Amino acid sequence: MKSPAEQLEILTRGTAKVLSDAELLKKLEKGEPLRVKLGVDPTSPDLHLGHSVVLEKLRQFQELGHQAVLIIGDFTAQIGDPTGRSKTRPPLSREEILANAETYQEQAFRILDRDKTEIVYNGTWFNKMTFSEVIQLNARVTMQQMLQREDFKNRIAKDQEVRLHEIQYPIVQGWDSVEVRADVELGGTDQLFNILVGRDLQKTKGMDPQVVMCLPILEGLDGVQKMSKSLNNYVGITEPAGEMFGKIMSISDDLMARYAVLLIGEEIDPSEHPVEAKKALAAKIVARYHSAEAADQALTNWNNRGKLDAVELPEFSLPADRKDLLGIVQAAFASLEEPKSGSDVRRLIQQGSIQLDGEKLSDPKSEPALSPGQVLKLNKKRSVRVA
C-alpha cells in the first residue's frame, strides 16, 4: 500500500482540476478505500479514446485499492446532458438506453478491473421517486445556481431555448453522488458544474462533500473540437487495429503531442522524425486495446501500404447484374457496409478517387475488365481485392 502522499501524487497526475488536493489528501489519510464515482450517460453505445482518459484515471484509483462506482445513467439519459450542446438533445427510448448500457460496460472493462467495480443504474432510485420527492429535491437548489452554467447562459444570451428538464440534469446527476456516498467524482472538465452540484447536494444532507477531479477533454481527430461520435472525429476503442492505427496517423503533429500525454502518459521525443514518432504512438495505443502482436501487424501493414500485394484486403465479388464501373464501385462500397448513393459514387469516380492497381478509372460508364487478385482502391481508406 502506498502512502497517502504517494497516492496523491499519482492520482493528481494529468488532471486538469482537482478540488482540492488538500481534501483528497485528508480522505486518503483515513486509510480506507475511497468510493470513486464516475457517471456515464449511455446515449451512444461506443466508447472512444475521449472516454478512455477518465477511465484510465479510474483504473489508477482501483490499482491503489479504491472502490470504483460506475453509475450508469439510464435515468439521466432520458433527460439528455445539455453539456456542450447548443440544442436540446432528442430523448432515447428505454430499449436503446439499456442496450447502450450493456455495450458500454463490456467496453469499459477493457480498461477497468471488473472485480473492483460497483455498477449501479441511477434509475434504481429515480424511478421510485414520487413527484413530491422531486419537488423537494429541486428545493435544494436555486434557479440562480443553475443559470450560472455556461451552456445555459450562452443559450439564453443567444435567445435559444432552454427547456426546464435540462436544468434538472445537473440536479439529478448531483443526487447520484448522495445516493452512492461518493468520496471522489471523476469527469471531464466539461462536467465541472455537474460535479459541483453533487458536492452541494451532499452538503445539504450533512455528508462530507466529494472531491472533484476533472480530466482534460481530448480533442478529436480534427484537433479542434472535442472527440465525439456525432462529430465523427473519434477513434473507437473496439475498432479494428488497422483502422485505429490509420486514424491516429491522420492527426496533426500538434495533436500527436497531446494524445501522447493524455492517452499513454508519455512525451514525444523531439529528436525523432514526426512520422516515426506518430507510428510509435499509434502502435502503443493499438497495443493497449488489442495486443502487442496486433500493433506490430498494424504497423507492418501501414509500412506496406504502397505494396499492394503485401497487405490483406477485404475480398470483393463482382456483382452479377452490373458490368459498368459505377455499378461495380457501388457494389464494392456496399460490400464494406458503407453504402453510398449512385450520385456519390459517380462523383468519386469522376474526381479520380477510384484506382485499379494504381490506374485511375474516371469514366462511370466504362466496363473495365477485372480479374481476380487486382486491387480496386475506392478512396483514401478503402480498398478491396477482386475475388
Next chain:
RNA sequence: GGGUAGAUUCCGGAGCGGUCAAACGGGGCAGACUGUAAAUCUGCUGGCUAUGCCUUCGAAGGUUCGAAUCCUUCUCUGCCCA
C-alpha cells in the same frame, strides 16, 4: 392572455411568382502537393444505369399556365408586455 418575429437542403444563412435542387459561409468528400500528416490550392456536396426525370424549402389546403416565394388553417419556437 395580448403584441410581434420566425420555421429553407448536414449546420449557419440568402432567396423580385417563372431563368431554384435553391446564393454565400462552415462542415464533409475527392484531387494536387506532402511525411498516404497538417497547412495550402482546385473541384464536388438531394435522388435516379441521368444531355433528361423524380422528390425537397415546418404541415395541410388554396390562388395561378407556373409557388420556397401570394392566401387560409394548423403545428412549433424566440422576443416584448401581463
